[in-house]
Amino acid sequence: MWEDRFAAKDGYLFGVEPSGVLIANPWLALPSHSVLCVADGEGRNAVHLARSGMLVTSFDLSATAVGRSNALAKQSGVGVQTHILDWNSWDWSQQFDMVIGIFIQFVGPELRAKQFVDMKSALRSGGRLLLHGYRPEQIERGTGGPPTVENMYTEAELHHTFAGWIVERSASYECEQASGSAHVGKAALIDFVARKP
Ligand SMILES: C[S@@+](CC[C@H](N)C(=O)[O-])C[C@H]1O[C@@H](n2cnc3c(N)ncnc32)[C@H](O)[C@@H]1O
Numbered sequence: 001m002w003e004d005r006f007a008a009k010d011g012y013l014f015g016v017e018p019s020g021v022l023i024a025n026p027w028l029a030l031p032s033h034s035v036l037c038v039a040d041g042e043g044r045n046a047v048h049l050a051r052s053g054m055l056v057t058s059f060d061l062s063a064t065a066v067g068r069s070n071a072l073a074k075q076s077g078v079g080v081q082t083h084i085l086d087w088n089s090w091d092w093s094q095q096f097d098m099v100i101g102i103f104i105q106f107v108g109p110e111l112r113a114k115q116f117v118d119m120k121s122a123l124r125s126g127g128r129l130l131l132h133g134y135r136p137e138q139i140e141r142g143t144g145g146p147p148t149v150e151n152m153y154t155e156a157e158l159h160h161t162f163a164g165w166i167v168e169r170s171a172s173y174e175c176e177q178a179s180g181s182a183h184v185g186k187a188a189l190i191d192f193v194a195r196k197p
Contacts, residue, residue, distance in 0.1 A: 002061060002062045002065070002106075003061070003062045003063065003064060003065075006041075006042070006062045006064040006065045006068075007064045012042050012044070012068060012072075013041075013042065013065075014041055014042055014044060014103075015044060015178070016042075016044050016047075016072055017044060018044050018045050018047075018048035018049075019044070019045055019102045019103070019132060020175060020177065021102065021130070021132040021189075021191050022045060022048055022049070022102075025169065025191070025193070026052075028098070028128070028130060028193070029048075029049055029052035029053070029054055030053075030054065030097070030098075031052065031053030031054065032053060032054070032055065033054055033055065033097040033098060034054070034055045034056075034057070034096045034097045034098070035049055035054045035055070035056050035057070035096060035097065035098040035099070035100060036057050036058070036094070036096040036098070036099045036100070036122055037049070037056060037057070037058040037059075037100050037102075038058075038059065038087070038090075038099065038100070038101050038104060038115075038119065039059070039060055039061075039087065039101065039104045039106070040058035040059065040060050040065075040069065040082075040102075041060055041062070041065045041069070041103075042065045042068040042069050042072065043058065043065075043066075043068060043069025043070070043072045043073060043080060043082070044072070045100065045102050046058040046069060046073070046080045046082070047069070047072045047073050047076050047078060047080060049100075050073065050076070050078035050079065050080050051076055051078055054098075056078075056079075056080045056081065057080070057081040057082075057083075057094075057096070058080055058081070058082050058083070059082070059083040059084070059085040059090055060082075060083075060084065060085075061084065061085065061086045061087070062084070063084050066082050066083070066084045069082050070082055087115070087118070090118070092118045092121045092122050093121065093122075094122060095122065095123070095124045095127075096122055096123060096124065096127060097123075097124060097127050097128065098123075098127060098128045098129070098130065099119045099122050099123050099127070099128075099129050099130070100129075100130040100131075100132075101115070101119060101129075101130070101131050101132070101133075102130070102131075102132045102133070103132065103133055103134075103144075103145070104131075104133065105133045105134060105145060105146055105151040105152065105153070106146065106151070107151065108148065108150045108151055109150055112151070113161075116161050116162075120196065123196045124196070125196055125197065126195060126196060127195065127196050128168070128193060128194070128195050128196075129162070129165075129192075129193065129194050129195075129196070130191075130192070130193050131153065131158065131190075131191075131192040131193075132189070132190070132191050132192075133145070133152070133153050133189070133190060134152050134153070134187065134188060134189060134190070135152055135153060135154065135172055135188040135189065135190050136149050136152040136154065136188075137188035138152060138187055138188040138189075139152070141185065141186060141187055141188060143177065143184060143185030143186060143187050144177065144184070144185070144187060145187075153190045153192070154190070155170050155172055155190065155192070158170070158190075158192045158194075162192075162194045164197055165194035165195060165196060165197060166194060166195040166197070167192070167193070167194045168193040168194060168195065169191055169192065169193040170191070170192050170193075171190065171191045172188075172189070172190050173189055173190075173191075174186060174187070174188060174189070175187055175189050
């Protein structure tokens with residue numbers, strides 16, 4: 001479904017500008033630190049972090065999206081280690097200073113729990129996790145994201161899942177988005193940043 005969606009679009013479905021959470025929180029980009037961008041799509045976030053001096057690895061299952069990510073990195077004069085891979089084929093034992101999951105709400109609660117276990121395992125001790133996505137209130141907005149309330153994040157769930165982690169940012173807010181043609185309009189968003197003990 002995702003490959004078809006990207007292939008049907010002439011140009012970048014989510015745009016080439018990074019997600020607003022990275023713009024609003026520049027402290028997250030630490031030069032020379034390694035970062036894994038999961039389900040990174042067309043590379044807007046990976047390339048932004050590489051431009052900031054981070055050592056970036058990314059994967060996504062869509063070959064079209066990863067091709068666009070490679071083109072964006074080349075055009076920006078940075079290197080990103082990209083991979084065309086399904087989530088379940090990634091080697092989660094590889095360790096990173098940071099793992100970011102931006103708009104990865106393509107699964108329901110059961111698989112989300114697995115996503116979180118996998119992302120936890122890819123972080124070194126003291127490493128930082130960034131999750132950014134939609135809240136249940138987004139369903140009424142219709143300005144992006146899946147139409148399934150079970151796929152949404154709440155701060156309560158994230159605090160429970162990452163109990164014992166050092167929470168650096170936990171925020172629920174409304175924000176105007178203009179990301180390509182896919183995420184456009186006022187959205188109910190959530191940011192969660194925490195460090196692995
Ligand atoms: C909403 S898009 C977000 C893309 C990117 N993170 C961004 O913010 O621009 C969701 C992405 O998840 C990818 N995806 C969906 N299921 C996946 C899976 N099982 N394994 C890897 N990537 C997947 C899609 O190809 C798509 O690029």
